[in-house]
Amino acid sequence: MSDSNSSPANRPIAIFDSGLGGLTVARAVASLLTRENIIYFGDTARVPYGTKSERTIRRYAVEDVNFLLRFEPKLVVVACNTVSAIAMDHLRGTFRVPLIGVVEPGARAAVRAAGRGKVGIIGTEATIASGAYQRAVRNLDGGIEILALPTPLLAPIVEEGREWDDPVVTAALRGYLAPFRDAWVNALVLGCTHYPVLKEAVRREMGDEVTVVDSAEETAAEVKRFLCDKEMLCDTPSFPQRRFFVSDSSQRFLSIGRRFFGADLVNVREISPDEFFFQK
Amino acid sequence: MSDSNSSPANRPIAIFDSGLGGLTVARAVASLLTRENIIYFGDTARVPYGTKSERTIRRYAVEDVNFLLRFEPKLVVVACNTVSAIAMDHLRGTFRVPLIGVVEPGARAAVRAAGRGKVGIIGTEATIASGAYQRAVRNLDGGIEILALPTPLLAPIVEEGREWDDPVVTAALRGYLAPFRDAWVNALVLGCTHYPVLKEAVRREMGDEVTVVDSAEETAAEVKRFLCDKEMLCDTPSFPQRRFFVSDSSQRFLSIGRRFFGADLVNVREISPDEFFFQK
Numbered sequence: 001m002s003d004s005n006s007s008p009a010n011r012p013i014a015i016f017d018s019g020l021g022g023l024t025v026a027r028a029v030a031s032l033l034t035r036e037n038i039i040y041f042g043d044t045a046r047v048p049y050g051t052k053s054e055r056t057i058r059r060y061a062v063e064d065v066n067f068l069l070r071f072e073p074k075l076v077v078v079a080c081n082t083v084s085a086i087a088m089d090h091l092r093g094t095f096r097v098p099l100i101g102v103v104e105p106g107a108r109a110a111v112r113a114a115g116r117g118k119v120g121i122i123g124t125e126a127t128i129a130s131g132a133y134q135r136a137v138r139n140l141d142g143g144i145e146i147l148a149l150p151t152p153l154l155a156p157i158v159e160e161g162r163e164w165d166d167p168v169v170t171a172a173l174r175g176y177l178a179p180f181r182d183a184w185v186n187a188l189v190l191g192c193t194h195y196p197v198l199k200e201a202v203r204r205e206m207g208d209e210v211t212v213v214d215s216a217e218e219t220a221a222e223v224k225r226f227l228c229d230k231e232m233l234c235d236t237p238s239f240p241q242r243r244f245f246v247s248d249s250s251q252r253f254l255s256i257g258r259r260f261f262g263a264d265l266v267n268v269r270e271i272s273p274d275e276f277f278f279q280k
Numbered sequence: 281m282s283d284s285n286s287s288p289a290n291r292p293i294a295i296f297d298s299g300l301g302g303l304t305v306a307r308a309v310a311s312l313l314t315r316e317n318i319i320y321f322g323d324t325a326r327v328p329y330g331t332k333s334e335r336t337i338r339r340y341a342v343e344d345v346n347f348l349l350r351f352e353p354k355l356v357v358v359a360c361n362t363v364s365a366i367a368m369d370h371l372r373g374t375f376r377v378p379l380i381g382v383v384e385p386g387a388r389a390a391v392r393a394a395g396r397g398k399v400g401i402i403g404t405e406a407t408i409a410s411g412a413y414q415r416a417v418r419n420l421d422g423g424i425e426i427l428a429l430p431t432p433l434l435a436p437i438v439e440e441g442r443e444w445d446d447p448v449v450t451a452a453l454r455g456y457l458a459p460f461r462d463a464w465v466n467a468l469v470l471g472c473t474h475y476p477v478l479k480e481a482v483r484r485e486m487g488d489e490v491t492v493v494d495s496a497e498e499t500a501a502e503v504k505r506f507l508c509d510k511e512m513l514c515d516t517p518s519f520p521q522r523r524f525f526v527s528d529s530s531q532r533f534l535s536i537g538r539r540f541f542g543a544d545l546v547n548v549r550e551i552s553p554d555e556f557f558f559q560k
Contacts, residue, residue, distance in 0.1 A: 045336050046326050051439070053529035056325050059553070153448065156436040159331070168433065168455065171447040249333035273339070 009232045012037035012241070013223065014073035016064045019047035020253060021155070021193030022079030023260035025102065028220035029077065030242065033227070035234045037241040039071045042257075045247035045273075048155060049082040050124020050192070057126060061087040065095055067245070067276050073097060074232050077223060081106075081192045081215070082124050085132035098226065102193070105222045106215030107136035110187045111144065113211035117186030120210075121148040122176065124155065127191050147183050151176040151192075158194040159256060164201035173198070173205045180206065187211040197259065244268040247276060289512045292317035292521070293503065294353035296344045299327035300533060301435070301473030302359030303540035305382065308500035309357065310522065313507070315514045317521040319351045322537075325527035325553075328435060329362040330404020330472070337406060341367040345375055347525070347556050353377060354512050357503060361386075361472045361495070362404050365412035378506065382473070385502045386495030387416035390467045391424065393491035397466030400490075401428040402456065404435065407471055427463050431456040431472075438474040439536060444481035453478070453485045460486065467491040477539065524548040527556060 013033070015026050019042050026040050043049075043064055049057050061083045065076055075098045078084045078091070084101030091099055110119045121133045128150040137146055153172050162169050180188055188210055190196055196214045203212055227233045234240070246253045250270040257265050293313070295306045299322045306320050323329075323344055329337050341363045345356055355378045358364045358371070364381030371379055390399045401413045408430040417426055433452050442449050460468055468490055470476055476494045483492050507513045514520070526533045530550040537545050 045332065047331075051327075051532070052325065053532070056528045152440050153433070153436055156433055160432050166455075167451040168448060171451040175446075175448065248336045252331070252333070 007235075008074050010037075010234050010236050011072050011074040012039045013075050013077060014039045014041070014068040014071060015077040015079050016041040016043070016068060016083075017080040017193060018042070018049040018060075018082065019044050020159070020257045020260050023257050023265075024193050024196050024214075024216045025077060025079035025219055027260070027262050028216040029223055032217075032220040032224055033233070035236065035240055037234065038243070039068060039073065040242075040244045041068055042244070042246045042253060044249055044253060048124070049080060050126045050155065051152065052126065054086050054126070054130070057082060058087045058090045061091055062094055063276065065091060065097070065099075067271070069095070069097065075100065075223065075226065077219065078102065079193055079219070082126045085123070085127040085130040085191075088132075100219065100222055100226060102215040102219045103132050103136050103191075105218035106189050106191065106213060107133055107140060109213045109215065109218040110189045111137055111140045113187035113213055114144065115186065118145040118147065118183060120180040120183065120185035120188040121146065121191050122151040122154070122180075122188065122195065123148075123191030125150045125152055133189060133191055147180060147185060149176070149179060154198060155192055155194040158197045161256065161259070164198060164204075169198065169201055173201055177202070177205045185210060187213055189213045189215070191215070193260075242267060245271050247271060247273070287515070288354050290317070290514050290516050291352050291354040292319045293355050293357060294319045294321070294348040294351060295357040295359050296321040296323070296348060296363075297360040297473060298322070298329040298340070298362065299324050300439070300537045300540050303537050303545075304473050304476050304494075304496045305357060305359035305499055307540070307542050308496040309503055312497075312500040312504055313513070315516065315520055317514065318523070319348060319353065320522075320524045321348055322524070322526045322533060324529060324533060328404070329360060330406045330435065331432065332406065334366050334406070334410070337362060338367045338370045341371055342374055343556065345371060345377070345379075347551070349375070349377065355380065355503065355506065357499065358382065359473055359499070362406045365403070365407040365410040365471075368412075380499065380502055380506060382495040382499045383412050383416050383471075385498035386469050386471060386493060387413055387420060389493045389495065389498040390469045391417055391420045393467035393493055394424065395466065398425040398427065398463060400460040400463065400465035400468040401426065401471050402431040402434070402460075402468065402475065403428075403471030405430045405432055413469060413471055427460060427465060429456070429459060434478060435472055435474040438477045441536065441539070444478060444484075449478065449481055453481055457482070457485045465490060467493055469493045469495070471495070473540075522547060526550050527553070
């Protein structure tokens with residue numbers, strides 16, 4: 001490996017999401033790979049993706065990656081579950097940069113946790129309807145039983161900043177999780193980057209015997225494994241850069257994003273549409 | 281008035297919203313003005329607007345009106361409370377077509393209903409933060425007491441199709457409406473086009489002595505008054521056209537939109553980004 005700054009190993013890791021949620025993934029990557037430069041992009045002008053059509057999600061995902069390519073990343077992490085579920089093949093067919101999504105790592109952790117038991121999956125309407133998590137789980141264990149249901153209100157609940165003991169959180173989780181409790185799932189995948197904020201409330205509702213799987217840490221581990229394999233871990237001893245870009249309203253991003261990233265967000269910039277949309 | 285089809289009076293009424301919610305306004309306009317041709321546009325590819333910045337909301341609103349101008353409407357109804365609250369002045373400065381928003385009609389109905397009492401207003405974060413409803417109410421009655429609070433979860437709750445007696449609806453409304461009950465408001469404005477779907481649940485929570493104001497009907501009345509004044513009511517005896525355009529996923533629009541419009545939606549077309557975004 002070279003010590004030069006222009007070495008591929010010293011190029012940044014790019015991470016994107018439809019909005020703020022992917023900051024939980026950025027946080028896990030930043031914690032595990034403390035020397036890496038990270039560029040984050042949140043498409044806050046068009047969030048959420050999870051209620052939109054596959055065609056629109058694919059188009060947005062291509063534009064998001066296009067924007068990040070200007071930073072010459074060594075790797076792009078698709079931190080959005082919806083994009084990971086709908087558009088990974090499309091992105092891999094469109095771009096040459098290596099891409100890691102959150103669905104495969106989440107599925108792997110779920111199968112490991114479930115043992116010979118059942119796997120439950122919650123996520124946005126688009127994620128669940130795509131069947132991507134279900135396929136990823138079956139690819140790892142063809143015989144495993146799966147229950148997958150959309151929980152569309154959880155992301156807006158988290159964005160509103162409600163606490164885990166809030167009556168609305170309790171009522172929503174009770175309703176959404178009842179089928180999973182009735183089915184006696186052994187592992188439950190939080191198939192949306194917003195949901196880890198509600199992890200404790202989900203645990204309380206599901207009971208201690210159910211493993212609650214958060215793909216953020218598993219994805220960070222996959223990123224590390226990939227970079228190790230390719231001998232592309234950053235080898236500069238300098239303080240790493242962490243830069244954040246949003247397509248709308250960096251003030252809202254700052255106030256809510258802090259909870260997701262677990263630290264103050266500095267180096268945040270709101271980009272104009274001309275810099276971003278419909279680049280070819 | 282002329283009988284010719286090219287007469288300005290026989291041009292359509294255009295109505296737009298960030299998504300589906302404006303269909304409640306389209307429904308009220310269609311019921312009151314049964315002979316008018318109506319063009320509806322829902323920007324479902326970028327919905328919701330209410331959590332986004334003023335700059336982004338203004339930009340989206342200009343693009344929405346630009347799209348509708350190709351139909352040469354005699355009038356554009358801004359059925360979105362967020363756009364009506366944030367961008368009316370900007371739109372009026374940008375376009376020559378007459379524009380009617382939902383804030384003024386809603387405020388007028390609220391002041392009338394409140395008498396000498398207090399007015400409450402609920403809406404998206406952007407609508408409430410803009411202060412537009414508060415200003416509109418004060419312009420009509422400078423001494424009136426106003427309580428305005430954002431209720432960001434109600435629109436996603438309605439979009440998910442929850443019924444009025446659902447535990448999540450009950451918990452959310454109880455929390456959101458408690459300050460209005462404590463303040464003894466006499467009228468409560470439903471300052472988002474999604475909320476009329478929850479009107480009965482709001483009434484149950486607030487009690488019979490509070491008038492719940494839905495701007496859709498008041499806006500339709502304003503549209504009729506405007507067209508009468510200008511002698512621009514449609515004078516063709518033929519069956520009126522009702523056409524619907526969305527920027528994403530007409531299937532979702534059909535299934536959920538039916539509840540808002542109160543009838544099956546026919547003549548729905550999903551437009552491509554090339555037809556719409558960033559027209560000059």
